[in-house]
Amino acid sequence: MEKISIAEELRGNSYPGRGIILGRSSDGKCAVAAYFIMGRSANSRNRVFVEDGEGIRTQAFDPAKLEDPSLIIYAPVRVLGNKTIVTNGDQTDTIYEGMDKQLTFEQSLRSREFEPDGPNFTPRISGILHAEKGGFNYALSILKSDCGRPESCLRYTFAYNSPIAGEGHFISTYLHDGNPLPSFEGEPKRIGIEGGIGEFTDLLWSSLNEENKVSLFVRYIDLETGKYESRIVNKNQ
Numbered sequence: 693m694e695k696i697s698i699a700e701e702l703r704g705n706s707y708p709g710r711g712i713i714l715g716r717s718s719d720g721k722c723a724v725a726a727y728f729i730m731g732r733s734a735n736s737r738n739r740v741f742v743e744d745g746e747g748i749r750t751q752a753f754d755p756a757k758l759e760d761p762s763l764i765i766y767a768p769v770r771v772l773g774n775k776t777i778v779t780n781g782d783q784t785d786t787i788y789e790g791m792d793k794q795l796t797f798e799q800s801l802r803s804r805e806f807e808p809d810g811p812n813f814t815p816r817i818s819g820i821l822h823a824e825k826g827g828f829n830y831a832l833s834i835l836k837s838d839c840g841r842p843e844s845c846l847r848y849t850f851a852y853n854s855p856i857a858g859e860g861h862f863i864s865t866y867l868h869d870g871n872p873l874p875s876f877e878g879e880p881k882r883i884g885i886e887g888g889i890g891e892f893t894d895l896l897w898s899s900l901n902e903e904n905k906v907s908l909f910v911r912y913i914d915l916e917t918g919k920y921e922s923r924i925v926n927k928n929q
Contacts, residue, residue, distance in 0.1 A: 698862060698883040702899035707732065707869035708876075710780040712819045713896075714830040714852075715860015715885045722912040723823040723830070724860060724885055726896060727768050727778050730904040732869075735759040740926040741907040746771035747784075748909055753928035763807055763814075769909060774918065776911070779818040780865060781807065787818060797831055798849050805845040806837050811872040813837040815865050823913050829853045832863050836875045850880055860885045888912070893923040 702708065713726040729750070731737035738757050741748045747769035752758040758765075766782040777787050783804045790800025797820045807814040815836035822829050831851040838844035852861065861880035866873045885892060889912040897908050906927055913920040 693879065693882045695859060695882045695884055698885075699895055699899040701862065701881065701883065702896070702901075705868050706901045707866060707873075707904050709814070709865035709873065710817065711862060711864040712778050712780070712817055712832065713860050713862045713883065713885075714778070714819045714821050714832065715883070716828070716855040716857050717888070717912060718858035718886050720857035721916070722914055723776075723821055723828055723855075724892070724910075724912055725769070725776055725778055725819070725821050726892070726908070726910045727780075728896065728900060728908045729768075729780075729906045730900065731906045732904060736764055737906055738928070739764060739906055740928050741768070741909050741924045743922075743924070747777075748922075748924065750907070753926075763809060769911075774822060774824040776821040776823070776913065777819070778821070779816065780814075781816055783816050783818055787820065791820075797833065798847075801833055801835065801847070804835060806835050806875075808842075810842060811840065813840060813842060813875070814873070815875050817863050817865055817876070819863075821913075823915055824918070825916055828855060828915055830855065830861075832861060832880050834863060834876060840872065858885055859883070889921050889923055893925065897925050 715724045742751050749767040770777045770788045787800045818833045833849045862883050863880040893910045908925040911922045
């Protein structure tokens with residue numbers, strides 16, 4: 693698969709929805725995780741990321757304007773030992789609880805399907821990053837409807853061992869804007885990861901559609917020490 697520019701990918705798509713990036717920094721020293729959310733409705737846009745222990749959660753920016761919290765308030769990032777879980781919904785908790793009981797990433801997601809928000813049936817996208825001294829791997833998953841049919845769930849998992857420095861993979865909920873919104877198709881996209889956390893955060897945030905972007909989270913994890921640095925950017929301040 694050809695490596696593409698994540699900046700060009702995002703600038704050319706006004707609404708990929710929610711997106712996950714997992715990969716390795718250009719100097720090879722850090723595991724990289726990023727997650728962003730976008731919104732078209734007032735309810736979806738009324739959110740911010742806030743720190744929650746070692747992870748993050750979404751929170752209503754203006755609680756008085758919060759309508760339906762069921763699919764927009766959740767913990768996108770949680771940490772279980774040397775595993776970092778990143779998802780676009782409450783399946784973060786499903787993966788955390790499953791893996792805490794010795795289930796695999798894929799087994800943990802067997803109890804879940806795409807979101808019940810027809811006619812979009814938004815895919816559930818999830819990532820797991822396992823970083824420890826001497827080893828590093830990650831996997832990405834998508835649970836999606838079969839061509840918009842709510843009775844059929846397609847399950848795909850993509851695993852990556854010994855990631856290459858300066859490269860990662862990107863998956864989003866949607867191919868592009870539309871009505872209904874078309875689900876992501878194919879393998880996660882192979883992308884370049886350049887610079888430190890500040891540079892990469894700025895690149896991603898500036899590339900997301902100005903009208904639709906809501907929040908961005910980026911984390912760099914030192915593969916030798918396990919220490920991490922995180923950045924949160926919220927449109928609502």
